[in-house]
Every structure is written in C-alpha cells, then in structure tokens.
Amino acid sequence: MSWAAHDLEPYAIQRHSRFKIAFVPLLLGSYSPDMMTKWFVYGIHIGHLRLKASDPVQFHRGWPGFGFTHSLLYGVVICLIFWKVLGSKNWGISFMIGQWAHALTDTGDTVGTMLLFPWTHHFDIGAWAYAGQTGRTTDAAAYFSGLGCMWDAVWIFYGLFSWQVLTRSYFEGHVFTADAFWGKLHSFVPMGALLVLYRAAFFYGSSRWVAWTVWAHVIHHFPYDLSWGGPHWVHAAHP
Amino acid sequence: MRLRLAARLKWGERFRRPSRQQLWIAFGYAAAAALYVAIGVYETDFLLSWLVGAMYLLIVAWAVPVVVRRIL
Numbered sequence: 203m204s205w206a207a208h209d210l211e212p213y214a215i216q217r218h219s220r221f222k223i224a225f226v227p228l229l230l231g232s233y234s235p236d237m238m239t240k241w242f243v244y245g246i247h248i249g250h251l252r253l254k255a256s257d258p259v260q261f262h263r264g265w266p267g268f269g270f271t272h273s274l275l276y277g278v279v280i281c282l283i284f285w286k287v288l289g290s291k292n293w294g295i296s297f298m299i300g301q302w303a304h305a306l307t308d309t310g311d312t313v314g315t316m317l318l319f320p321w322t323h324h325f326d327i328g329a330w331a332y333a334g335q336t337g338r339t340t341d342a343a344a345y346f347s348g349l350g351c352m353w354d355a356v357w358i359f360y361g362l363f364s365w366q367v368l369t370r371s372y373f374e375g376h377v378f379t380a381d382a383f384w385g386k387l388h389s390f391v392p393m394g395a396l397l398v399l400y401r402a403a404f405f406y407g408s409s410r411w412v413a414w415t416v417w418a419h420v421i422h423h424f425p426y427d428l429s430w431g432g433p434h435w436v437h438a439a440h441p
Numbered sequence: 442m443r444l445r446l447a448a449r450l451k452w453g454e455r456f457r458r459p460s461r462q463q464l465w466i467a468f469g470y471a472a473a474a475a476l477y478v479a480i481g482v483y484e485t486d487f488l489l490s491w492l493v494g495a496m497y498l499l500i501v502a503w504a505v506p507v508v509v510r511r512i513l
Contacts, residue, residue: 209491233491338489339485342485365459365463365467366457369463394503394507395499395503395504398498398499398502398503399495399499401470401498401502402491402494402495402498402499403491405470405473405474405477405494405498406491406494406495406498408474409474409477409478409481409494410481410488410494412474412478413477413478413481413482413485413488414481414485414488416478416482417481417482417485420482421482
C-alpha cells in the first residue's frame with residue numbers, strides 16, 4: 203500500500219513517455235486499483251451502520267476478493283474496453299500504464315500483489331509493512347514510519363527535480379494537446395483552472411506526505427523504523 | 442577533470458533553473474501547501490479525499506487570485 207506514490211508517479215511517467223500520453227486516464231489508472239476497495243478496507247460509518255471487510259487483506263489484495271484490481275491483466279482488460287468499446291486507444295494505453303505502475307509499486311509491501319492473476323501467487327518485495335487491517339490511522343502511522351514513506355519521498359524529489367512538467371508551457375504544449383478531453387473541458391473551464399487541476403495530484407500527494415509525516419512524528423511521536431519490512435512495532439500482514 | 446565537467450554540463454542540461462516568475466508561482470503553491478498541511482494535521486479527515494484536495498487547490502491557487510486581481 204502506498205499513500206503518495208500513486209499521486210506522483212504519473213508525472214514521472216508523463217515526463218519520460220516517448221509517445222503521446224493522456225494524463226487523465228494515466229492518473230485514473232494509477233488510482234483505480236484502490237478506488238473501489240480502500241473505503242471498505244478501513245471501514246466507514248453510514249449512520250449507525252459500520253461497513254468494513256471482515257478480512258481487509260484478503261478483500262484488498264486477495265482472491266476471492268478485489269486483489270485482481272492489482273494485476274497486470276486488469277489493466278489490459280480496462281485498456282481494451284477504452285480502446286475497442288469506447289474507441290480511444292490513447293486513453294486505454296494511458297490507463298494501463300498508470301494501473302501497471304500502481305500494481306508494481308504495491309509489490310513493495312509485505313502483502314504484495316497478484317501481478318499475474320489469474321495465477322494467485324503474491325509478488326512481494328516486503329520492503330515496508332502492510333498494515334491496512336489495523337485501521338486508517340495506525341496504517342498511516344506505520345506507513346509514514348517505514349521505507350514506504352521513503353519511497354514516496356523519492357517521487358516527491360524526482361517531481362521537484364522534473365519541475366518543468368508542472369509548468370504552464372509544458373501543460374499547454376504536451377498535456378493539453380495530447381488529449382481532446384482537456385479541450386472539451388476548456389469549453390466550460392478557463393485554462394488557469396485546468397492548469398491547477400493538472401497540478402492537483404502532485405500537490406495532493408506531496409502535501410499529504412508532509413502532513414502525515416508531521417502528524418505521525420511531531421504530534422504523535424511514532425518511532426521511525428527504516429529496517430526492511432518495518433516498522434516492526436506494527437503487525438505486518440502477509441498473504 | 443574533463444569527465445567531471447561533462448557530468449556537470451549534463452546535469453545543467455537536465456536541470457534548468459526556474460525563472461523568477463516561476464519561482465513566485467512555486468512560492469504561492471508552497472504557501473497553499475503549508476496551509477493545507479496545517480489544516481490536515483489538525484483535522485486529518487481533510488487529508489483523506491483527493492476531491493477535497495483538488496477543490497482546495499482550485500480555490501486557493503486559482504479562484505482567490507482571480508477575484509483579487511478583479512478587485513485590484
């Protein structure tokens with residue numbers, strides 16, 4: 203599980219892509235594996251009703267469960283839907299690249315992902331503890347105390363190093379022209395607002411990284427544990 | 442020596458310095474981020490939604506400057 207990498211990776215991909223890439227589906231792809239599942243992993247309250255997966259790890263990454271959303275095949279299937287059914291090859295491929303980035307990034311934790319689903323083997327590097335089953339705040343504290351947050355920091359610094367991708371000229375010259383979606387949106391929304399929306403994921407990922415780090419280490423004093431598979435003060439889930 | 446110079450040139454090619462105007466824009470975003478972080482640390486629910494983050498940025502980095510420019 204990553205907290206900021208999925209917001210930031212699309213900017214690095216955007217920078218290095220040698221072909222026309224559509225940023226919106228790239229970002230959607232990067233978010234898509236967790237879109238349907240995260241709320242149920244942590245649980246939500248609707249009035250007095252509490253909705254939460256009985257086995258969050260199995261639900262999020264396993265099979266039976268929604269673990270297939272973290273597989274390469276899922277990206278291919280949605281790509282084909284965009285391409286063959288909705289008629290946009292660009293959206294399909296961009297979505298697939300974003301989703302693959304997500305699935306590969308999440309192999310970094312102790313649960314890993316079923317990359318080659320329907321083969322249900324979990325590929326995991328085990329660099330940081332998966333603690334989604336402990337609830338949102340403990341998970342945040344654990345994630346921002348281990349190597350996961352360092353991985354996110356790499357993307358933040360890489361994004362700042364590649365600051366040109368965040369400029370107006372880059373947006374107008376590369377991002378806006380690569381996807382008709384922006385042009386359609388421009389009929390209702392001024393260019394300045396579109397530029398802000400384009401930058402929003404980078405802003406969200408990096409600001410959130412700082413905020414959770416402050417929350418975990420300045421307000422609550424959770425200890426850093428940058429050892430492999432850490433932090434070891436939290437119960438790390440395994441497949 | 443020559444290798445070091447070549448490496449420095451390569452670094453210079455890859456990392457172009459931002460202009461003064463671009464630095465001002467970055468400073469504005471950094472100020473918006475500082476406020477976002479302060480609110481988020483106080484009330485962590487504020488950090489949970491991408492939509493909230495995007496709307497916050499749209500208001501602070503676009504709508505407010507547009508209104509201020511019109512007033513001035």
